Amino acid sequence: MVDYSVNSSVALLLVNNPPVNALSHAVRKGLADGMLKATKDTKVKAIVIAGKGRTFPAGADIREFSGPGKEPWLVPVGNGIEASGKPVVAAIHGTCLGGGLEVALFCHYRVALKSARVGFPEVAIGILPGAAGTQRLPRVTGLPVAFDMITSGRHVPAEQAKKYGIIDEIVTGDIVNAGIRYAMIMVGKSTIPRRLRAKPVPDAENVQKYADAAMAHVKRKYKGYEAPVYCVKAVRASAEKPYDLGVENEKTLFNVVGKSGQARAQQYAFFAERVVGKWEMPGGNSQTAKPIPVRSTAVIGAGTMGTGIAVCILSAGLPCYLVEQNQKFLENGLKTIKALMEGSVKLGKISPEVGQRAASLLKPTMSYDDLTGVDLVIEAVYENLELKKEIFAKLDKVCKPSTILCSNTSSIDIDRIAVATKRPEKCVGVHFFAPAYHMKLLENIYSTKTSPDTAATVMKLGKTIGKVPILVKSCQGFLANRMNTPYGTESGFLVEEGALPWEVDQVMEDFGMPMGPFKVRDLSGLDVGSKITAEIAKTLGVTLTDETRFMAGNRYSHMNTVLANMGRLGRKSGKGWYKYEKAGGKIASIDDDVITVLNNHCKKLGIERRTISSQEIIERLMYSCINEGFKILEEGIAKRPEEIDISWLYGFTFPKYLGGPMYYANQVGLGRVYDRICYYHENFPFSKHWVPSQLLRRLSEQNIPMSQWMASPGARL
Numbered sequence: 001m002v003d004y005s006v007n008s009s010v011a012l013l014l015v016n017n018p019p020v021n022a023l024s025h026a027v028r029k030g031l032a033d034g035m036l037k038a039t040k041d042t043k044v045k046a047i048v049i050a051g052k053g054r055t056f057p058a059g060a061d062i063r064e065f066s067g068p069g070k071e072p073w074l075v076p077v078g079n080g081i082e083a084s085g086k087p088v089v090a091a092i093h094g095t096c097l098g099g100g101l102e103v104a105l106f107c108h109y110r111v112a113l114k115s116a117r118v119g120f121p122e123v124a125i126g127i128l129p130g131a132a133g134t135q136r137l138p139r140v141t142g143l144p145v146a147f148d149m150i151t152s153g154r155h156v157p158a159e160q161a162k163k164y165g166i167i168d169e170i171v172t173g174d175i176v177n178a179g180i181r182y183a184m185i186m187v188g189k190s191t192i193p194r195r196l197r198a199k200p201v202p203d204a205e206n207v208q209k210y211a212d213a214a215m216a217h218v219k220r221k222y223k224g225y226e227a228p229v230y231c232v233k234a235v236r237a238s239a240e241k242p243y244d245l246g247v248e249n250e251k252t253l254f255n256v257v258g259k260s261g262q263a264r265a266q267q268y269a270f271f272a273e274r275v276v277g278k279w280e281m282p283g284g285n286s287q288t289a290k291p292i293p294v295r296s297t298a299v300i301g302a303g304t305m306g307t308g309i310a311v312c313i314l315s316a317g318l319p320c321y322l323v324e325q326n327q328k329f330l331e332n333g334l335k336t337i338k339a340l341m342e343g344s345v346k347l348g349k350i351s352p353e354v355g356q357r358a359a360s361l362l363k364p365t366m367s368y369d370d371l372t373g374v375d376l377v378i379e380a381v382y383e384n385l386e387l388k389k390e391i392f393a394k395l396d397k398v399c400k401p402s403t404i405l406c407s408n409t410s411s412i413d414i415d416r417i418a419v420a421t422k423r424p425e426k427c428v429g430v431h432f433f434a435p436a437y438h439m440k441l442l443e444n445i446y447s448t449k450t451s452p453d454t455a456a457t458v459m460k461l462g463k464t465i466g467k468v469p470i471l472v473k474s475c476q477g478f479l480a481n482r483m484n485t486p487y488g489t490e491s492g493f494l495v496e497e498g499a500l501p502w503e504v505d506q507v508m509e510d511f512g513m514p515m516g517p518f519k520v521r522d523l524s525g526l527d528v529g530s531k532i533t534a535e536i537a538k539t540l541g542v543t544l545t546d547e548t549r550f551m552a553g554n555r556y557s558h559m560n561t562v563l564a565n566m567g568r569l570g571r572k573s574g575k576g577w578y579k580y581e582k583a584g585g586k587i588a589s590i591d592d593d594v595i596t597v598l599n600n601h602c603k604k605l606g607i608e609r610r611t612i613s614s615q616e617i618i619e620r621l622m623y624s625c626i627n628e629g630f631k632i633l634e635e636g637i638a639k640r641p642e643e644i645d646i647s648w649l650y651g652f653t654f655p656k657y658l659g660g661p662m663y664y665a666n667q668v669g670l671g672r673v674y675d676r677i678c679y680y681h682e683n684f685p686f687s688k689h690w691v692p693s694q695l696l697r698r699l700s701e702q703n704i705p706m707s708q709w710m711a712s713p714g715a716r717l
């Protein structure tokens, strides 16, 4: 796990624990033993610590957090490094993260390749740096940078890290040789002045000011998350306590936050994100399928989705045709893309060079004939089967035989689009979430004909453009929208039965959703929901009126359309479920007129309003979706619960500290969830989303926890 060798007068401790050289027990022991050997060997004058393969250690082995842990801990190992009288150099390449950066900070010197990145991402997995990182980093960078790095978890490029004082020198060539060369220069120098424990925290007298600002920031930005708060407390102590007491304090805080439900959920989410990359479908999987190389792309449609998708592709450095039917639409689309790219540069999401390069990669056109040579096309027009089929038929004619044809659709069965082509095996769904340039989920959908190689191509493309891609089987609404539908439907029923929209929103925001369901409706527009409902009614042959309570035997609420028909379209009209300071405003306030409309609506329908508890609101919104999630698993639409959880984390901003709805259900207890679903089914027999899932019934009756079902090691942490 740690290869030991001596080169001239320099001992090399090469961590060898693929894939990311995590600091497992064996690695910690290897480092401790290596240090002892090098210290005793009189021929050794300096020591280098480096990582074999792709990276310097990227942190502790997260899987070990579930067990009791085994000595040696990282702090004593680090103390041994720091106490050495022989200079110790960390030679950094790849990602030097978490415990890896802590090891580096125990070393007397740090050199890095320009491509390396350093950081403390612990906060993202619900913990804090637990091996003196919160005490050592502020001594190097000062408090503001330490608060920022530790509470954000961001990866810092080597050159920036040098400016912060974390890296002493940027080196080139082979990292081990560069480390050894640097160590040879340091031979004979005293290590005492390089021991961080003895250094004061710069500007420590202003700690109150920095800590208050950091706390206010994390409470606003990471509402509901415990770890950032603990990180602030730990870093603050670096300026208020002597070093050893600060480390002791950090350990106490680590032990509390590390054992929390939030930490377990966030660690589950970490592994779930990796599990969904190992997909499976009939005829192939991520190991066997071969993605085709995508060197050029096209997006059809320069509307909101098309331009957002084009921005993702261009930001990843891929050429992209943007196709529109007339000059005016094309020009509008180009303006939107320009504005979005400029915004991304301003926000630091992409560098100015990438922004500039993107402009040269964008190729606007009104002719499909330009697309003969592209490798992959994404059609992103509005949800209309006939239009999508027409476009696919045209693309099938002009594009080379190997071109993959994707439809950005949120609900239309891919088989029904693919029939318009002679290459159904190369047709696939790619469901982006709005705003496409921002939301990280990419729901890829295979049809009965999609080939595994086609699926592999869009899964790879998803990663290339910075998304978290999942692969699901085609069905009405696919995974994400199908499962999310009861969330909206039940919220509508709750306000008819007695809850007020802002009460429902408050409960769900306290639960952890960034925005309650009624604020979301106001944001997307009440007319949008109303039109979708009207379409469904049309296909079912139902005439909607203010009194309609059922559609095809299923309970229905017309209240959204009642408000939309009054011109209350949401934020854009200044009124919807809330009122706003102006049309297009963002500040939502309670509107008594809505209560009047609601009361009249209920009177007309003969519904007696009642008091509804927070518990009922959570259960009805979450359990109805969870029930659907189990049906999605039962039908094989999603292979594993992880696909479902990832779709909620990255498509609907479900709080990571709850892991995702399926993980949450497991925490509540499948038996309890099932019992409540049965209860609601009995009380609301006309809502098919309450018909209990058979899979959930089986798991609950046989007392099988979902963690046994999950592929992610995090589920069992």
Ligand SMILES: CC(C)(COP(=O)(O)OP(=O)(O)OC[C@H]1O[C@@H](n2cnc3c(N)ncnc32)[C@H](O)[C@@H]1OP(=O)(O)O)[C@@H](O)C(=O)NCCC(=O)NCCSC(=O)/C=C/CCCCCCCCCCCCC(=O)O
Pocket: 019, 020, 022, 058, 059, 060, 061, 062, 063, 065, 069, 073, 074, 075, 076, 095, 097, 098, 099, 100, 121, 122, 125, 128, 129, 130, 131, 251, 254, 271, 274, 275
């Ligand atoms: C950026 C990455 C490193 C690489 O990304 P990428 O190239 O895309 O590769 P991935 O697909 O993400 O990963 C490849 C595979 O590696 C697995 N992996 C990655 N990181 C880890 C990890 N840290 N542990 C285990 N496994 C890991 C991943 O699952 C993939 O596996 P597979 O192929 O799917 O099977 C990226 O991977 C990344 O960001 N990784 C996470 C980095 C991170 O979060 N680091 C911080 C970890 S926490 C930490 O370091 C904490 C240190 C504190 C001290 C330790 C305390 C020990 C507990 C004892 C408690 C007592 C307290 C006393 C404290 C003391 O003294 O010790």
